[in-house]
Amino acid sequence: MLSAQQETAGESAYRSIRGDIIDGRLAPRSRLRLEALKEQYSASISTLRETLYRLSAEGLVRAEGQRGFEVAAVTQEEFQQLAVLRELLEGYALREAFRKGDLEWEGRVVGAHHKLQAMERMMLAGDTSRSAEWKYYDREFHHTLVSACGSAELLQAYVAIFDRYQRYQIVAVIFRGEPAAQEHGWLLDAALRRDADDAIAVLHEHISACVTHTLNTGQLSSADLDPMPLAHGASEKPTPLTSVGETVWHRIRTDIIAGKLAPGRKLKLGSLRDDYGTSVATLREVLNRLTSEGFVVAEGQRGFDVAQVSAQNVRELAELRLLVEGRALEDSFRQGDVDWEARVVAACHKLATIDADQASSDHQVAEQWTQYDWQFHQALISACGSEALMRLHNAIFDRLLRYQLIAKSYRGRVAADEHQALLDCALRRDANGALDILQQHLRGAMEQALPTAAAEV
The missing domain is CATH 1.20.120.530 (GntR ligand-binding domain-like)
Structure with a gap:
């Protein structure tokens, strides 16, 4: 991961806007006006546009052509889809982590649960002023449970889905009280016993109860009332979003997949500028995006390389x-x-x-x-x-x-x-x-x- 000093303006804006959407500071369906975002996130209009297209590909922003952008709605259907996908990934990762985890992993799990338990006691006593911290510790506990699964790809996919799932929890201000705290305790016990079947059963109840609780709040709309654009990966490939950065991203990504840009190759910005007919600034944002997808490796001050294969x-x-x-x-x-x-x-x-x-x-x-x-x-x-x-x-x-x-x-x-x-x-x-x-x-x-x-x- 790049340090704050090494991050491009686009990467910084991406992380900040993404975090604000997940944490609910940018509310669902709020308009994302480029001039206002320019002041708030200290980024240029062109950088912000590329950033919002990138977040649109993740399902966190809705691109509406000439009408601009808005934060994606929260819908019953998407929350249920994310819940199913979270359970699938987390359940599989739990089984692998329980099989591979060592004593150091156990210590991290116990420590993460201790912090979460302390926060839950405060919440149960009526102090909701630190609910944002509680969600942070909830995330840390679940991530620590699966951290020994041994697959970087599985963890990356899980974290991305968990973030989108947690957005719903934050928007709906979900804390189910004693049952949730008890389920976390059961997950800890199962981890220490290495009982994956028991943990997966608890996880199913944990997620199902959260979905039911959220739907009962009535805060989520129906997708039938607010249809979203066709997701990347539906039965036909969507028309690429029309921006310079999006076009260059697609071309470089395609050339990496096809092997035209070979594993380990140095991606020199001057050469890429000539080959793909775009600015160095746009290339930096595109390469950072490809880094987050696993196709490119950022080498700090040394630039970018095509990701190796292994x-x-x-x-x-x-x-x-x-x-x-x-x-x-x-x-x-x-x-x-x-x-x-x-x-x-x-x-x-x-x-x-x-x-x-x-x-x-x-x-x-x-x-x-x-x-x-x-x-x-x-x-x-x-x-x-x-x-x-x-x-x-x-x-x-x-x-x-x-x-x-x-x-x-x-x-x-x-x-x-x-x-x-x-x-x-x-x-x-x-x-x-x-x-x-x-x-x-x-x-x-x-x-x-x-x-x-x-x-x-």
Whole structure:
């Protein structure tokens, strides 16, 4: 992470505005007027515009074309989606942390709970003046519980979802009193006993009760009354937002995923300015954004590098994609209708027309195969009913795709047969069978990419 001195104006504005949205200082649906933000956050209009587009991609800001920007609404539907996704990620991370955590981890967990418990006692005694501190300690406790899971990718995804979930808690001023404090105690006990099944059961109750409590406050609108733009990762890729920074971000990101900007390459601003036809200031903001996505590494005063690839990272991404896509498949198979079936059949048909054996030697075939592969997997999960889930899946998919394209790891007939098997499971609504095939599909792709990933370290 960059120090305060090393942060660009855009990165500083991004962190400040994002924090103010999550903490409720910028209220849901409030207008984000660039002139007012310029004074408040000491950033230029162009920097603020790029920052708000970035927050729009995260679902925290709503971009309305010529009408400007507003803080995203808080809706019942999104809160429920975030709750499901938080439980999925945190539950999996708890199981791994309980298995891998050592005595040092136990000490951190006990310490974090002690601070949270002290704050909860104050809240229960009627002192609500420090509710912001209570939310901080609540966050610290849950993050410490999962901190030994061993996967940087899982933790990054979890923190992003937790932040958005906690925004709802802060907006609705949620403190459920004694039941919540008791559940935190049970989670601590389960951690010390390394009883993951018990902890996951408590976590389910903890989150479900919070959702019920929040919905009962009546402070959340319905998404039907306030439709949000199509999330990145829905059944069709959205039209890119029209700003210079957004266009350059998309181009550089695409070139990194495709391997045109190789792992470890120095990203010299002068060369990038000529290659991508934009200013150095815009490039700094774009590269900081790509750093937060894991595609670029910021080296302080030394500039920026394309992120390296590694065997550990590809394993973490494959594991995370299996978790997220697996859940989306289950929901999609349960909720999909005949129109969804038709989308899946059509996407599989297009993919089946590509000779995967030619993809390793023909660049044009490889690009087409990659596009149709993405469309097929997106079609399979498109009936899951959760934009939050699809947004996360899309980000993971792109990170893993980078390994595949760098390694040119197209598995030919094997992959084609697995795609057909996934289609058959979809039409039979056989979620368990699809999960087995998906695990085999991802394991095969990962193993083919591993030699290249290991060689780059």
